[in-house]
Amino acid sequence: SGDSGDTGSDELSFGDPILTLGSHVEGGAGEPITYEWVDAAPINDDWAIVVGQGGYGIVSMADGELVHQERERRALRVDSDGQHAILGTRSDGLLLVDVSPGEATRGAVSLRPAGLRGVHEGVAIDGSRILVGARDGGGLLLDLDGTSLGVLPASDAFAVSLQGERAAFTDDRELVLVDLSDPGAPVELDRATLAGEGRDIGWDGDHLMVGMGGVGISVWSTAGDTLT
Numbered sequence: 001s002g003d004s005g006d007t008g009s010d011e012l013s014f015g016d017p018i019l020t021l022g023s024h025v026e027g028g029a030g031e032p033i034t035y036e037w038v039d040a041a042p043i044n045d046d047w048a049i050v051v052g053q054g055g056y057g058i059v060s061m062a063d064g065e066l067v068h069q070e071r072e073r074r075a076l077r078v079d080s081d082g083q084h085a086i087l088g089t090r091s092d093g094l095l096l097v098d099v100s101p102g103e104a105t106r107g108a109v110s111l112r113p114a115g116l117r118g119v120h121e122g123v124a125i126d127g128s129r130i131l132v133g134a135r136d137g138g139g140l141l142l143d144l145d146g147t148s149l150g151v152l153p154a155s156d157a158f159a160v161s162l163q164g165e166r167a168a169f170t171d172d173r174e175l176v177l178v179d180l181s182d183p184g185a186p187v188e189l190d191r192a193t194l195a196g197e198g199r200d201i202g203w204d205g206d207h208l209m210v211g212m213g214g215v216g217i218s219v220w221s222t223a224g225d226t227l228t
Contacts (some may be wrong), residue, residue, distance in 0.1 A: 016092040041080040051075035088123040111146035126162035133157040149183040170198025192227040
């Protein structure tokens with residue numbers, strides 16, 4: 001907020017500057033620990049879940065207030081469908097959180113799927129399905145118990161997203177659209193070349209956005225089960 005100490009209005013709108021990046025607590029020996037939130041997902045119009053080194057937090061969508069923090073093991077990626085949130089730790093399994101209580105969300109269930117070996121990146125959840133970008137292990141499709149439903153073959157599955165009977169994921173510098181009507185036998189619908197390696201996906205209706213780090217963001221249509 002600068003030297004003036006003025007933090008501006010208490011009400012937040014999309015596009016407003018970030019007011020708080022993290023907080024720290026004084027530890028014993030050594031330096032203070034800084035807890036930074038590194039990913040976020042809306043639960044509903046009122047609440048969102050954020051994740052970072054300090055576990056996960058529940059924050060107000062109105063003013064960004066942190067109303068509760070669960071100091072689970074670190075979580076670096078998160079997605080929510082409004083009923084559950086799936087948290088990815090990158091190297092220490094997954095965490096499933098029931099976020100249906102909104103502000104009163106508490107606790108997490110640890111998932112350590114047998115097929116999740118090595119490093120994973122993006123996570124997605126929609127209803128009873130979870131999708132994990134497991135790099136050279138492909139896109140791992142799981143149920144809410146962590147049981148494998150199928151694998152989306154890839155050489156480097158990173159960013160992932162789910163929408164109904166379809167999935168989208170990045171495979172290095174390619175974007176892939178998949179039909180999941182039969183999870184055990186996924187059908188690739190289309191594949192397109194990206195300007196850079198895909199790192200995150202946002203998907204709403206027939207519009208999909210891919211974040212590619214320093215290369216920028218590309219916007220795609222998924223209408224008609226094709227990538228345009």
